[in-house]
Amino acid sequence: MYIVFYFFVFSLSQVPGSSSPRPYTSPWALRLAQRETGNSPSFPQEQDQTHKGGQGMAEDMELELEFTEDLQLTDVMRHRAQSLQQKGQKRQDGERLLLPYEAVYRLDFNEQELSFSHWNVSIKGPGRLSVTGISQLWTPDLTNLMTRQLLEPSGQFWRSAGDPEDAPIKCLEADIQEFGERIADLAKVRKVMYFLLAFKDGAEKDSIKCSLVFKKDVEA
Known part of the structure; x- marks a missing residue:
């Protein structure tokens, strides 16, 4: 059927x-x-x-890295300066000792194909921040820091007394542009880079934030 x-x-x-x-x-x-x-x-x-x-x-094409203090390396550098002073010894010829108002900071590059974009710096109240890069692979527990290892130019940022809170941070624009580009170039061959940060003219660590913004390079 x-x-x-x-x-x-x-x-x-x-x-x-x-x-x-x-x-x-x-x-x-x-x-x-x-x-x-x-x-x-x-x-x-x-x-x-x-x-x-x-x-x-x-947004994913940008990477912002904040400078973070390396407490261990800062302590080693301070101990070196104090030891020379206590023993009445002279520093090594060309050696760069850590000054009382300086500290060792670092940037860790989890990505290395980068192009420099801009700096992000904030300073509360009057003061000056100086950022000096170290050009070679270096840690103070292995070798003394030498002046020839310091990059030029350095990054200089400051806020003068009486500046409004919302006023832009003052800086040497050509220098920080060149400095940022050099850091991006060095990042291509390094996983970490060290810096000396100096806090002067009333600036304090807790009142300052400093970071770098990079653009991620995309292969064609």
């Missing part, structure tokens, strides 16, 4: 100008057909998500 079922689905509305009902087409089938023919309709929600995703990708 053969049982044949015929299913016909008709729309409730009629095609204008015709007395015959038009076949019903599901939205899913219509969308599939449009995509196959390349005539996909616009979907505002999907466009919105794509736009937001693009913004996220742009």
Whole structure:
């Protein structure tokens, strides 16, 4: 016994100008057909998500690294200066001793293909921040720091007494641009880089924040 079922689905509305009902087409089938023919309709929600995703990708292309104090290396440097003073000895010819208002800081590069973008520095109240880079791989527990290992130019940032709180930090723009570019170049061959940060003219560590913003290099 053969049982044949015929299913016909008709729309409730009629095609204008015709007395015959038009076949019903599901939205899913219509969308599939449009995509196959390349005539996909616009979907505002999907466009919105794509736009937001693009913004996220742009943010992912930047990397901000904050200078952090290396307490152990700072202590080693301080001990070296104090030891020479207590023993009445002279420093090694060309040696750079840590000054009382200085500390050793570091940048750790978890990514190395970088291009310099800009500095982010904030100083509360009057004071001056000096950032000096160390050009070679160095730690004071292995070798003494020598003046020839210091990068030039250094980064100089300051806020004068009487400057409004919302006033931009003063700096030597050409120097900090060149300095930032040199740091980005050195980052390509290093995982870590050390710096001497000097807090002068009333500046204190707790009132200063300093970081570098890089752009991530994308291979073509």
